[in-house]
Amino acid sequence: MTTLAEQLPHVAAFPHALGTGLLIHTEHPLSEAARGRIGSFIERYESVLSRFREDSTVARMRAARHGGTFVFPDWCADLFDLHDRLFTATGGAIDPCVGEDLIRLGYDASYSFVVSPDAFGYDSSDDAFVRSDTLDTAAAQHFGDAIRTKAEREWHLGAIHGRAAWVNDVTRNGATLVTHRAVALDFGSCGKGYLVDMIAGLLADDIDRVDEANRSQPTSMAAHDHPDSEISPALERRQTAATPGAGQCSNPNYVIDAGGDLLVNIAEPLTIALEDPSDASRAVGTAELRHSAFCASAPSRRHWGEAAGHQLHHLLNAIDGLPVDDVAATWVAVSAASSAYPTAVADGLATALFTTPASRLSHCFDFNCAILNADRTATQSEGFPGNVFTR
DSSP, X not given: OOOHHXXXXXXXXXXXXXXXXXXXXXXXXXXXXXXXXXXXXXXXXXXXXXXXXXXXXXXXXXXXXXXXEEEOOGGGHHHHHHHHHHHHHTTTSSOGGGHHHHHHTTXXXXXXXXXXXXXXXXXXXXXXXXXXXXXXXHHHHHHHHHHHHHHHHHOOOSGGGTOOOHHXXXXXXXXXXXXXXXXXXXXXXXXXXXXXXXXXXXHHHHHHHHHHHHHSOOOOOOGGGSGGGGHHHHHHHHHHHTSTTOOSTTSOOEEEEETTEEEEEEEEEEEEEEEETTEEEEEEEEEEEEEEEEEEEOGGGSEEEEETTEEEESOEETXXXXXXXXXXXXXXXXXXXXXXXXXXXHHHHHHHTTTSOHHHHTTTOOOEEEEEETTSOEEEOTTOSEEEOOO
């Protein structure tokens, strides 16, 4: 079995992409023009969709107190379609409007990790009163329950407490979004995977450019000044690759790695370790990949502090706005031939499995998965391309 470095010896790095960095492993070096197009599109992508940039379209939506009409690039339409599907499949537990909850919990543009005073709606000094020795155990419990009930009514987290919701507060016409209030969108559930799929289309399109250049005189490559113009052929390429019977051999061999979100298209299987969410130096399993997307999710990668009895991390149930605490990690594999956006689907489902059973999601999506629960028990689907080792 050959190693990844032997199969794909060339690596192009985009270290600042989406905050995690992005690596592209290829058989042959990327041309400078291809690097420029990809780098330019990453910048364009973030300038539109990143809630961590003050100049992004998403940031303008949050700043628009009375809402407005926001025209996104055409290539965003399929991302919005996928969020429609995820919202429906999870009953609203996956919702890009969860951005407001993340901000209130401290995962904001400045990475303050300071919980907003109105997030949980009560003063923690009430808890001290509940623990007072002047009350017997039963009275303290009763009083504590009353405070928590009152507090939960005053919380500002989640759709159930009035936060905007994707289907209720955002009207969509293709890639145009209309709102009537400030809405804080976060596309983190599948946005990184969607970027990977876009880049895969650009890689395939670059092969056509090279072939055309070999048949004719070189032409000017000023397209990185207009990155949106590159995406139509890239989309067509992704859709062609996902057409049954189209096969994979017409596409370049590559591995795209965006902070662990993988799109793999290689001749010999790539074996990867499944990271233990409790100890990044250990593995809890392995998987083998050839022509598929593979994404993982775990709160251990982004967590901070505690509030109101909840360990704070970025994997929330958008219905109540609270971090999910009964799942430790998920891994999802999606065949590259099953979707025009396999990495986006895998990325979104790796998040959705924190809120929604795999059996329910399987009615809406074609995927395989493994789940490590908080109690260290594990389950995996029959077609999962690997094994999880349990204690």
